[in-house]
Amino acid sequence: MRALLCCLFAFAAAAEPDWIGAAQAVLPVSRTRPGDAVEVTAIEAAVAAVDQVATTTLTIRLRNRSRQRAEAVLLLPLPPLAQVRGFACSGPGGVLTVNLLPADQARATYQAIVRSQRDPALLEFAGDQLVRSSVFPVEPLANAEIRLSWEQFLERRHGRLELVLPRSEALTYAVPWTLTATLSHAAGIGAVYSPTHLLTERQRSRNEVTLSLPGAMAPGAFQLAWLPMNDATVTVFCHADSDDGWVKADGRQRGDTGTFLLLADPPAVQPGKAIPREVTVVLDRSGSMNGEKWKQATDAVGQVLGGLAANESFNLILFNEGVDAFSPTPVACTPENEQAVRHWLRSARPSGGTNIFDALVAALGQPATPGKLPLVLFCTDGLPTIGTTGEGEIRRKSRQGQGNRRIFPVGIGADVNVPLLDGLADDSRGRSRHLPPGGDVEVAVADLFRSLGAPVLADPVLTAATPGRLMDLQPRRLRDAFAGEQLVILGRWIGREPIALTLTGTGPDGQTVQRAVQLDPAQAEPRHAFVPRLWASRRIAELVASIRDLGAGSPADPKLLAELTGEVVRLSQQYGIMTDYTAFLATDGPSALPGHRGILGGFAGENAPTGKAAGEFQRKAIGTRSGKAAQVYSDNNKQQAEAKVLNPLNGRTAEDGVTQVRENAVQQCADKTLYRQGKDWIEPAAVGRPIARTIAFASPEHFALVERLARNNRQVLAAQDGPVVIVDGEEVVCIAAP
Numbered sequence: 001m002r003a004l005l006c007c008l009f010a011f012a013a014a015a016e017p018d019w020i021g022a023a024q025a026v027l028p029v030s031r032t033r034p035g036d037a038v039e040v041t042a043i044e045a046a047v048a049a050v051d052q053v054a055t056t057t058l059t060i061r062l063r064n065r066s067r068q069r070a071e072a073v074l075l076l077p078l079p080p081l082a083q084v085r086g087f088a089c090s091g092p093g094g095v096l097t098v099n100l101l102p103a104d105q106a107r108a109t110y111q112a113i114v115r116s117q118r119d120p121a122l123l124e125f126a127g128d129q130l131v132r133s134s135v136f137p138v139e140p141l142a143n144a145e146i147r148l149s150w151e152q153f154l155e156r157r158h159g160r161l162e163l164v165l166p167r168s169e170a171l172t173y174a175v176p177w178t179l180t181a182t183l184s185h186a187a188g189i190g191a192v193y194s195p196t197h198l199l200t201e202r203q204r205s206r207n208e209v210t211l212s213l214p215g216a217m218a219p220g221a222f223q224l225a226w227l228p229m230n231d232a233t234v235t236v237f238c239h240a241d242s243d244d245g246w247v248k249a250d251g252r253q254r255g256d257t258g259t260f261l262l263l264a265d266p267p268a269v270q271p272g273k274a275i276p277r278e279v280t281v282v283l284d285r286s287g288s289m290n291g292e293k294w295k296q297a298t299d300a301v302g303q304v305l306g307g308l309a310a311n312e313s314f315n316l317i318l319f320n321e322g323v324d325a326f327s328p329t330p331v332a333c334t335p336e337n338e339q340a341v342r343h344w345l346r347s348a349r350p351s352g353g354t355n356i357f358d359a360l361v362a363a364l365g366q367p368a369t370p371g372k373l374p375l376v377l378f379c380t381d382g383l384p385t386i387g388t389t390g391e392g393e394i395r396r397k398s399r400q401g402q403g404n405r406r407i408f409p410v411g412i413g414a415d416v417n418v419p420l421l422d423g424l425a426d427d428s429r430g431r432s433r434h435l436p437p438g439g440d441v442e443v444a445v446a447d448l449f450r451s452l453g454a455p456v457l458a459d460p461v462l463t464a465a466t467p468g469r470l471m472d473l474q475p476r477r478l479r480d481a482f483a484g485e486q487l488v489i490l491g492r493w494i495g496r497e498p499i500a501l502t503l504t505g506t507g508p509d510g511q512t513v514q515r516a517v518q519l520d521p522a523q524a525e526p527r528h529a530f531v532p533r534l535w536a537s538r539r540i541a542e543l544v545a546s547i548r549d550l551g552a553g554s555p556a557d558p559k560l561l562a563e564l565t566g567e568v569v570r571l572s573q574q575y576g577i578m579t580d581y582t583a584f585l586a587t588d589g590p591s592a593l594p595g596h597r598g599i600l601g602g603f604a605g606e607n608a609p610t611g612k613a614a615g616e617f618q619r620k621a622i623g624t625r626s627g628k629a630a631q632v633y634s635d636n637n638k639q640q641a642e643a644k645v646l647n648p649l650n651g652r653t654a655e656d657g658v659t660q661v662r663e664n665a666v667q668q669c670a671d672k673t674l675y676r677q678g679k680d681w682i683e684p685a686a687v688g689r690p691i692a693r694t695i696a697f698a699s700p701e702h703f704a705l706v707e708r709l710a711r712n713n714r715q716v717l718a719a720q721d722g723p724v725v726i727v728d729g730e731e732v733v734c735i736a737a738p
Helices: 103-117 120-125 292-308 335-346 356-364 391-398 418-428 439-453 532-552 560-573 606-623 626-643 700-711
Strands: 024-026 038-049 053-064 070-078 083-092 097-101 128-131 136-138 145-151 161-165 176-184 187-193 198-205 208-212 221-228 233-242 256-265 277-284 313-319 324-326 373-382 407-414 433-435 454-465 470-474 487-494 499-506 511-519 667-671 672-677 681-682 693-695 723-726 731-736
Touching: 024 038, 024 470, 038 161, 053 070, 053 136, 053 161, 070 103, 070 145, 083 097, 083 128, 083 672, 083 693, 097 103, 103 128, 128 145, 145 256, 145 487, 176 187, 176 221, 187 208, 187 256, 187 418, 208 256, 233 511, 233 532, 256 499, 256 511, 256 532, 277 292, 277 356, 292 313, 292 335, 292 373, 292 439, 313 335, 324 356, 324 407, 356 373, 373 418, 373 439, 391 418, 391 532, 407 418, 418 626, 433 439, 433 626, 439 511, 454 470, 454 487, 470 532, 487 499, 487 532, 532 560, 532 626, 560 672, 672 723, 693 700, 700 731
Parallel strands: 024 070, 038 176, 277 313, 277 373, 373 407, 407 433, 681 723, 693 731
Antiparallel strands: 038 053, 053 145, 070 128, 070 136, 083 145, 097 128, 161 221, 176 208, 187 221, 198 208, 233 256, 256 487, 313 324, 454 499, 470 487, 499 511, 667 672, 672 681, 723 731
């Protein structure tokens, strides 16, 4: 194996790139052009943050696909104020140099490469610094490896530290990445959150956290935020609603409305000091539960009993056409009571029908145990067949007699009424889970119960000191927080003055817990464009659930269906968020723009998309109440309803429950969206309006537009590989193809 060569650093002003045409520009964080000889095969990223100083190291693996020696130049965008600290390359002898070009000098390099290679990819990083290496060789059919590290000081804002790693948002960006991050702080590490990528916490101590990516890394910049323990345990990210031209000279936004994301770290508790639970297990023992399902279910009850603490209480309710309770009220978790309930359960045998309603009445009508968090685990494998069987009636009566109990339904197999179980959970601030046919009941119930292991904040409520400043909170009613969870609350704000927010709940020992934070609209930032998109994802899921509820009883009201569907379509178009019911929006329709071809005509007619979506909702959401497809629709919608991380590929599960669906015709760009029709990309706001002017690719006018977009963090709009039609101020413009 070739040794890593020592490299010489040169931080000189950039000259006009004289290597263009003689060497290939290798941009690891962007897409590879089909004709390039040297390709990036993999990238390993390692972040190490100590207090407020973060060091990022990229190991970039290259391969020359051709049978000729290739000359290459590495180009890598860096965040503002980052400083290169190390650079090495495997390969033949010689000295390599690296130049760190500030944003203004990088701009000239970007533009020269775009003009020469007719490739807009680099425009995505306009405004960033740029590392440029000297020319280096890659032998025929050989591999090479480059290691680059940089350091940056992280400014503390709103009690948090934030790190950004530039990466392409392009849907075609497919370089495999692995990423690890180790965060340490003398004061300790609190909440850690990435709005862009799903991370796994591999190890945690008071002062250090190690994170990694569990799978493939989705496109888009990697953003990470964390709260040192000596600062606030709650922080707010803001993004303003506005049109072009709304970014101030200091990079902040301004606007009268916007969206916010509140991240809260629930109170830490010592082992054994969590809020005690009162757990009632309601178990279906109808005839269809006979066999392996019954064995797994009774074993699951045993695991629940074994997981209770001495200061907690429990009850067990069995139902078929009738209802039997171990005790009229929950009992203390003592060895004697546990032994008695196990003996009682062993005597039960599955038979008969399914009386879901009376079982709920029995569970919800129990007197509450003071000082305990009341939880109901409700397990069934069938549709209601005895007593009150109407879905809407069961929902209404359970809400009336619910008290303060949280219901956590577990649907076993495909024959359950999926919307009913989801609705019971939503109404009570619980969560539902659905097992496919053959799923292990014991594992599912044990996993659910484990997630409810240590309640640390009950009945949380978010309030604003000034009335009329918040709207459309997601979720509407906050769930209890359990150990290891973070509270992520999204909503809309109104007005320009700061808003004093307070998160209040009940902690261990019954004490009131309050966390105060200020939402300052003046601190809104374009780089927090993930906030409105996450809010829209949750809002769409809320609307979908409301549409699904229309199928709970009498035929759906067509006027209400149209109103709800219209709002889903509007939000889906604006934010590029596709669902099982609106995926057609990405591709439907003839030409709709005068003077331009093939651009998303499906958006042109005001009622056409709404009508088609209403048909999809009627068939899938309203008409499909049970079966595998109903489970898939439920799981996909829950993924959106609980969204904490962006989903740029619109990934979801297909109706078969196995295939993973991705949309390649919808490009999420900061807080904007582009849709692909043929070779063209279009912003929905441009549909139905005449194109005022066409801008030549790589012209001064094109680069000027990119600079304007970059001020709003929207330059990716101009970095697509085809004609692009967008709104620029008051005009609709077309950027010609490269």
